Amino acid sequence: MSLDEYIKGETLKSLRFYGDSASKTFYEKLAEKKFETTKCRDCGEVFFPPRVLCPHCLSTSLEWTPLSGRGVLYAFSWQERGVRFVKPDVLGLVDLEDCAGRIFSRIAGKYEDLGIGMPLRIDFVEVHPGFFLHQFVPDPR
Numbered sequence: 001m002s003l004d005e006y007i008k009g010e011t012l013k014s015l016r017f018y019g020d021s022a023s024k025t026f027y028e029k030l031a032e033k034k035f036e037t038t039k040c041r042d043c044g045e046v047f048f049p050p051r052v053l054c055p056h057c058l059s060t061s062l063e064w065t066p067l068s069g070r071g072v073l074y075a076f077s078w079q080e081r082g083v084r085f086v087k088p089d090v091l092g093l094v095d096l097e098d099c100a101g102r103i104f105s106r107i108a109g110k111y112e113d114l115g116i117g118m119p120l121r122i123d124f125v126e127v128h129p130g131f132f133l134h135q136f137v138p139d140p141r
Helices: 003-016 021-031
Strands: 036-040 062-066 070-078 090-096 102-107 119-128 131-138
Touching: 021 036, 021 062, 021 131, 070 102
Parallel strands: 102 131
Antiparallel strands: 036 062, 070 090, 070 119, 090 102, 119 131
C-alpha cells in the first residue's frame, strides 16, 4: 500500500468517527450544505460546537438552529508539510457572528491576501463522495 492510499484510508476512517450524536448530526447537516448548531431550550444560549448538554445551565433540552455562516478571521497559518493540509492550504480560527463560538477551519484564500479581523462566510467542500466539510472564504460584505 502506498503512503497516499494509507493516508486516504486513515482520513476516511477518522471522518466516519463522529463522537457523540451532536457531532454526527452536525456532519449530516453539512452534507445537506446546512451550517447549524445547538441551542438550549431552557436558557436560550446558542453555542458552538454543537453539544448534547448545555454548557451554561446543563440542560439536555436542546434544539438545532441555523447559523448565518458569517464570522471574522481570528488567526491563521499554513503548514509546509502535513498529512491532511499542506501549503498552500490555509488553516484558521473563525469567530462566528451569531453565537459564542470559534471554529477551526480551512480558509479558502491566498495566505498573503488574508488578515486578522477579515470578514468570512461559510462554504462547503466535498472531500469524499457524499462527505462534506466546512471551509470559509473572504466575504466582501
